């Protein structure tokens with residue numbers, strides 16, 4: 001049997017369809033037949049081979065990658081074969097694949113902090129991922145059940161879902177009097193709006209420069225949505241959060257959104273920076289200590305958070321990200337739409 005994959009063969013170029021033999025799984029390996037594969041903005045960066053650091057600087061991470069590479073890290077599918085030592089999985093199991101896989105041997109990996117591993121073998125970034133009809137997983141522990149959810153909903157939890165949940169869990173405890181500001185109502189922002197009521201009592205205000213995305217945010221449960229590029233946005237924020245927001249999550253991570261987030265952070269508030277759009281941000285130091293603010297980064301989420309996200313979403317499946325499915329053969333067009341900011345919700349490719 002063969003794997004058919006849409007692969008990166010050169011950075012900055014279109015993906016190419018390539019076929020190769022499915023290897024017989026060794027040791028603890030598992031082969032999953034992919035039924036749904038979400039497209040994430042990070043896939044655009046992987047395709048480009050760099051992140052923009054602002055001021056014309058780029059972080060090239062392509063040097064450590066071996067091409068061709070199958071991108072895609074939001075995978076759901078069915079177990080079709082198991083290595084001799086792959087215990088805890090069975091043929092026919094339908095599972096989400098946790099893609100943020102560590103080296104397995106370092107101090108972080110052996111103390112249950114795999115996400116902090118400095119030598120990860122993440123699927124779709126360091127190892128072949130989901131833009132294909134099959135994928136090889138190193139161990140069954142990375143397979144997460146998703147009872148009560150469809151394949152297309154479930155796959156989005158592997159990145160956008162846990163990214164949203166993990167960021168929300170890093171916020172301070174808030175009451176129903178507090179307002180939480182979510183910047184960016186793309187796939188991850190919408191997912192965060194869906195999870196917010198399970199994690200915090202605070203009402204959610206969304207900031208996005210696109211009207212279509214603000215409308216989607218209100219439909220997903222946000223109490224208010226503001227246009228952060230509107231010259232009168234200050235007055236609007238004054239009404240919504242007169243003392244600033246106690247919690248802010250920036251799912252865009254651009255110079256403009258970071259400034260907007262920090263400017264509107266209340267005394268003692270926490271800003272969680274998630275988005276990887278790129279740039280640099282100059283911080284007025286006296287304001288940082290004087291306002292007693294916390295700025296912390298958050299990247300994807302843990303395996304435990306993926307189990308939690310699947311259970312939370314199964315309780316309210318309608319709160320998931322709106323999903324558009326497209327055939328796997330349209331992987332290039334899907335990446336182009338994401339790069340151009342044309343996608344509302346999540347695009348899921350189906351082999």
Ligand SMILES: [Zn+2]
Nearest residue numbers: 040042159160
């Ligand atoms: Zn992602």
Ligand SMILES: [Zn+2]
Nearest residue numbers: 103106109117
């Ligand atoms: Zn490690």
